[in-house]
Amino acid sequence: MVIEPALKRTSISYPTTPSELIDHAIEYSKTIKLPIDISVIHWTISRRATKRAACCKFSPGSPDILISLTWKAFQAYGWEKFKSIIRHELIHVWEYQTYGSTSHGSLFKEKAQQLDAPLHCDAFCSPRFYLICKNKDCQWKTIRHRASKTVTHPFHFYRCRKCGSPYTVEHVGTSIRWNTHLEYRRARKKIGIHW
Ligand SMILES: [Zn+2]
Ligand SMILES: [Zn+2]
Structure with missing residues (x-):
């Protein structure tokens, strides 16, 4: 017993x-x-x-x-x-x-x-975007929480802060990337509700 x-x-x-x-x-x-x-x-x-x-x-x-x-x-x-x-x-x-x-x-x-957890947290604040320098020797990578112009208009107006090269933007949730505003608009459509 x-x-x-x-x-x-x-x-x-x-x-x-x-x-x-x-x-x-x-x-x-x-x-x-x-x-x-x-x-x-x-x-x-x-x-x-x-x-x-x-x-x-x-x-x-x-x-x-x-x-x-x-x-x-x-x-x-x-x-x-x-x-x-x-x-x-x-x-x-x-x-x-x-x-x-x-x-x-x-x-x-x-x-x-x-796990019976809520689906939404009121504000999910992990970074939404990465900016990644295209110059492989540079290694500059930074985060953005909002879709500011550095996110929506890479290349046209903005460059890597460290070496001045163009950078790629990555949407963290889907890993979809873009390099220009035109690509951003296509990506935005593709990401849809996961934006
Ligand atoms: Zn969450
Ligand atoms: Zn750079």
């Missing part, structure tokens, strides 16, 4: 401070069934008032990932619901580590359903 060990804690502990929220998030992320390397995740708390519950930031050329958790969102949602936000962010980590980019596309949706 197997005797179940008695529960050590009679009540479940919930985070009450930002540092406890980080500790809980780290422990919780270890329990999620996703083949991800959580050792490269850096966790931080955002105290600024914002509509974002959390967000993931990826740095080009580095495996490091920053997940920022919004303290006010946690206070509004409570730990149980906030865990689903953490699952959402970890799906981004999984997609990024597995495929090199992440979006809210079909792969994401499938995993989100499996």
Whole structure:
């Protein structure tokens, strides 16, 4: 006969401070069934008032990932619901580590359903675009969050900040690239709802 060990804690502990929220998030992320390397995740708390519950930031050329958790969102949602936000962010980590980019596309949706995570984060703030210098000796690469003119009008008006060569723009979610405004317009059409 197997005797179940008695529960050590009679009540479940919930985070009450930002540092406890980080500790809980780290422990919780270890329990999620996703083949991800959580050792490269850096966790931080955002105290600024914002509509974002959390967000993931990826740095080009580095495996490091920053997940920022919004303290006010946690206070509004409570730990149980906030865990689903953490699952959402970890799906981004999984997609990024597995495929090199992440979006809210079909792969994401499938995993989100499996893990019962929300499909949308209010503002997904991982970079949307890379600007990549075409001069192979230069290695200049930078990110853009918005479709500014450097994104929509490469070549015509803008050059690599480091060496002055033309650069390629890459849409992070789909990996579609363009070099000119005309190519951008074609790409924009192709990307469609995944823009
Ligand atoms: Zn998201
Ligand atoms: Zn360059």
